[in-house]
Structures are given as C-alpha cells and as structure tokens.
C-alpha cells in the first residue's frame with residue numbers, strides 16, 4: 569500500500585478534529601509516525617513491545633514512575649497527622665489527587681507530549697529518597713524493582729518510617745486501541761498503611777484510574793483519565809473518584825469529582841475540581857488540593873555511583889543517545905541490553921533456574937486487597953501482589 573493510501577485508510581479510525589491537526593508533525597517525522605499509527609490500529613496487548621519513532625522516545629525508564637507518588641512528601645507525611653478517621657481518609661485523598669499531575673501530565677510539560685518510556689528489564693532497580701525535613705517528620709525512601717518483563721510489572725515501596733506511613737504497590741498495563749485513542753487499563757493496586765501513635769493500624773486500598781491517550785493523529789499524545797477509581801479504608805471511609813475530560817463537570821480537561829462517604833454516615837462530602845490544578849470541598853467551600861506550587865523531585869545517587877542493575881546506570885547510553893538525538897547509538901545500546909537479557913534467560917533455562925527477586929515476594933492472592941475490596945464490592949475480588957522484603961538498600 570502506498571503511504572498516501574495507507575494514510576487514507578488509517579484516517580477512518582481517527583476523529584475529524586484529530587485528523588485536521590496531523591499536519592503539525594514535521595515532514596521527516598510524518599512517515600514513521602504514520603507507520604506507528606498503523607501498527608497501533610487494532611492493537612491489543614503490551615504497548616512497550618511496539619517500535620516507536622525516535623522523536624516519541626523518552627530517556628526515562630518506567631521504573632522511575634513510582635517516584636510520582638511522593639513528589640509532595642509533606643502531603644504523604646501529613647496523612648499520619650489526621651486526628652480522626654475522616655480527617656485521615658481526606659488526607660489520603662488529598663495526597664492521592666495531588667500525585668496525578670506528576671503521574672499523567674509531567675511529560676507533556678517537560679518534553680512537549682507524552683512519550684514512550686524505556687521498557688525496564690527484569691530485575692532493574694530504582695532507588696531514591698526525599699530528605700528529612702521538620703514539616704514531614706523523617707526521610708521518605710523509595711525502592712522500585714521490575715518484577716516481570718513479559719508482561720512488564722513494576723513493584724514499589726515508599727516509606728516514611730518516622731511518620732508510620734508506607735505505600736506498597738505494583739502496576740502493569742493492558743492496552744487496546746479504540747476510536748483513535750489508546751485505552752490503558754492499569755492492572756495492580758497499592759496499599760497505604762498508616763501506623764497510628766496509639767499503635768493502631770489503618771490500611772487503604774488504592775485502585776488505579778483508566779487512561780485514554782489522545783492526540784495520536786497529530787503526533788502529540790497526551791493523557792486524559794477516565795472512569796472511576798477508589799480508595800477504600802479499613803476504617804470504612806471510601807472515596808470514589810470519577811474522572812472526566814473536557815465538557816463534563818466543569819467543562820475543563822482533567823476534571824474529577826470525588827465522593828467521600830462512610831457506611832454509617834448519611835451525608836457525603838463532595839470534592840470537585842481539576843486534578844492538575846486545584847479542587848474545592850463543596851461542603852465547606854475551602855480549597856481541597858492545590859498543585860500549582862512546585863513539587864519536589866526524588867533525590868537519586870549520581871549515576872557513576874550506582875550499581876549495574878540501577879535504572880539510570882543501566883540505560884545510561886540509551887538515554888544519552890535519545891537526549892542528544894543520536895538514535896543510532898541509542899538503538900545499538902538498547903539492542904546490547906536486550907541481547908544480554910535474552911542470553912540471561914537462556915542460561916537460566918539451561919540451568920533450570922529462574923530469576924530471584926531482590927526486594928519483593930510475589931503472592932497470588934493479597935489478603936489485604938481481598939478484605940478491603942469486599943467493603944465496596946470491587947471487581948476483581950482478589951488480586952496478586954508483591955510484598956516488600958525489608959532488605960532494602962542502605963540510603
């Protein structure tokens with residue numbers, strides 16, 4: 569099929585408003601982007617396996633993404649300061665909503681559009697921390713490990729031990745293509761544990777929102793969140809967070825409406841706004857969250873001092889190539905890493921061994937997930953999980 573004929577058939581799957589903007593890609597990029605879009609149409613499965621044109625590649629591995637959970641470490645720490653169950657449930661929601669801007673719009677801000685992250689290898693590690701400060705009690709540490717390559721699954725553990733606040737979770741993605749957008753169902757969950765000064769313990773199950781990647785036709789992908797995600801506390805408080813794009817609750821992109829309720833209370837609290845800016849508590853009229861202020865990036869050991877399995881050291885050559893526009897070197901380095909991995913798997917198969925995880929243990933059914941999921945009849949009723957083993961790095 570000629571390039572023009574290919575484009576004509578492809579254009580049928582994109583909305584007219586998207587099609588009109590395709591001309592914004594520069595001429596040399598247009599051909600490779602059109603081939604990429606063709607490979608996307610009708611695609612289901614693991615997006616990381618698709619070859620994307622160089623201009624859409626990110627120099628950052630997916631193992632770095634869990635750091636987004638804590639770029640406002642004081643909000644993470646403040647969860648422990650809530651005097652009542654309701655206050656803590658609201659603090660968990662405030663921290664969660666405040667992570668969304670980093671998780672879903674930060675690549676647009678730093679790189680101009682959503683990019684394709686580096687696909688981590690099995691055993692890849694990412695360590696970081698946010699230093700101790702008076703307003704947040706202690707140091708907050710981050711341990712990330714790539715616990716599966718096919719399908720890609722990333723496990724993470726974030727802890728502020730001085731405040732007794734710990735987040736443990738894992739995530740994977742199932743992707744499909746529909747109506748000109750990529751739909752990403754996030755697989756996995758996170759459990760936030762708060763150890764109270766009384767010694768009591770509260771747990772919160774956090775489910776993850778669905779993503780729609782729009783803007784594909786004109787080569788400038790961006791994320792909108794869709795459907796509903798939940799935060800269910802062991803104290804009974806549950807937040808149902810409904811996400812909408814342009815034209816719904818407020819007519820703005822990145823809108824959400826969270827309903828916070830408890831089975832024994834007749835009234836609910838409604839929080840409404842846009843997750844990448846601010847929101848308001850409808851019952852009091854007060855600002856609920858505000859992420860227009862600067863965030864704090866995770867502190868990471870310089871790459872020269874990192875171990876060979878640490879993400880930035882492992883991908884150094886590839887990331888440098890992508891940043892400097894030297895895609896030939898980037899591709900060569902990427903092939904070297906992938907070939908080493910293939911050889912490692914062949915060696916393991918020959919020796920009858922399997923890769924041993926360093927920081928996590930895989931369990932097929934998570935009892936905490938099951939207990940909390942049952943409180944709001946979540947689907948699925950059970951999920952697997954990666955439990956943190958306390959042999960973290962000394963940080």
Ligand code: HC3
Pocket residue numbers: 615616620624633634636671672682683684685739741750752754781789
């Ligand atoms: C879908 C995604 C990979 C997964 C990323 C996740 C879901 C990872 C967990 C984080 O907590 C939140 C998060 C944010 C962004 C998600 C990525 C956006 C794009 C990427 C695809 C694999 C690449 C799609 C390719 C292209 C060219 C359309 O961007």
